Amino acid sequence: MDFRLNGEQKDIIAAAKEFATGEFLDRAQEFDRNESFDQDIWRKACELGFVGVFIPEAYDGAGYGFLEHSMITEEFWAVDPGIGQAVLSCTFGSEILILFGTEEQKQMVLPKLVAGEALIGTAITEPNAGSDPTGATTTAVKDGDSWVINGSKIFATNGDLADYMMLFCLTDPDNPSKHRRHSFILVPTDSEGYESSKLHGKLGIRASDTAELSLKDLRVPVENLVGREGEGFNELMAFFNRTRLHICAQGVGLARSAIEESIRHTKAREQFGAPLASFQNTQFKLAEMATRTRAARNLYYEAAWELDHGNIDHGLIAMAKWYSAENAVRCADAALQMHGGYGYIDEYKVQRLYRDAKILEIYEGTKEMEKTIVAGTLLR
């Protein structure tokens, strides 16, 4: 067993940290307040190769693993979660293409994602289908050489910005198995019948675009089916086994940031004639935060390393996801508490971290669903 990172991994981490520190810090508060983003930052990140490092070299990617992608994610989120998400979510859906897409589909989309010429999103959740995606009713019907898609999606990351959207559609409603009814269809967002409206008023990660989609008689060629017809649910699970890893990394990055802010503040702030950091209550809290954050990182390092070596451990990935998300929420809460009244003001980063953290326990599988998966591996 060797816990050391190789030189290349250390260099990737250092480069990601340097870029995020240089480009994110001055803009984070502005984007958070205005629910805005500057796409030039994403373009710059693409130019430097930080976006989609897991995409194979054959499609202009770096051909690294999900571990390296997660390392970049952790560093970006440690500087600012909202911008980290706005930059790195632009490949969300490429994992499905890599796993199940045809050669033509991969050639058409993947190189553009790496080059910063296109964004992809994936829309699964619907007003009446969240943790149970088999309830999705957005329907795709074959009509000659086309799929005709009707329905609506909600909370679609980059729904308003993406050039391509991977839609989770009901294609075989009468199949006796609810796990055989859906399929993924790749949709260019300039197709007639695709309408998106940006959602406002998010609690956190406000630099990142989230939209509601309305799909009316949207037609794409039958070749735009990704993977196998009726296999959408299983493909979705395979997709989540990749993307949940970078959620873990997001949680670890956010928790690190909460710890850094706490250390800085409690060393500088004096009460009762001594720095807050000299009180045992503060010290125990910091020790717990650091321990749990380290544990969360080790969980995702292991899960990602196993995945990159061809061993997909569904239960381990689920453990890493809920644990690192919950830890991020706890650390942000503890950090705000240590800041007292200052932490309640948005000029202090901990306020943003507190708001940004919560989504981690919700998106790409709520922590309850993750625990259901873990329990499933224990009780089978």
Next chain:
Amino acid sequence: MNIIVCVKRVPLTQEVDLEIDESGKKIKEDALAYVINDWDNYAIEAAVQLQENLGGEVTAITIGSEDDEEVLRRALAMGADRAVRIDPGELVTDGYLDATILAKTISGLEYDLIFTGVQSEDRNTGMVGIMLAEQLGLAHAAVTNGIEAEEKAAKVFVELEGGIDEVSRIQLPALLTIQTGINEPRYVSIMGIRKAKKKELKVMTLDDLGFGAEALTPQTQIEEVFLPPETEGAEMIEGDAATIAETLIRIMGEKGVTV
């Protein structure tokens, strides 16, 4: 235009409470994080820019342990063509020894320019570059904040006191110590990191360079290292601008400054 850049990994000391070790002659460095010396980052960028415009090769050199290769990999990722690490083994070097070891290493290489940072963030002596030029018998310019290279010469901008620039022509080969702000160092890119993996990183020992043990005696002895004593807090001057100005002039007068 072949360029050699001398780089160094230094402890990150900002926002850190430094401690002196038991010997009283050293800072405790174990728990510190390390980064590239800021000046050297600008030196690498300056070298890579010249190489991109004029062709030739950039070689990055450091003296240090395997951990210090991090700064060489950085230089390679930024565009340097090859790197050399001199492993000093157990030898603890000072500025003079660094210059001596670098001189011996470089004397076997082809070059038009040698860049070093003006100084290093750890020792801040600012002497290695100049001593290196002396040992190699080269012309040098210190605190360079602009370079326009030609065939056999370079126009060099050097920072003097009071924000004045001195412009001169220097015959090549020459050594320049590079000031921060001379350019905007690029970010290390993922592509750069992948390319760096394929570039040569040569490791040499002092034996490889042909040093006998007696040749390497430090010329500096540190007697004591201490933290600056804590002084009284600053005096805050309050009032409107005129009152503040008046008070300032009075205080400066009391301290012997004629205004």
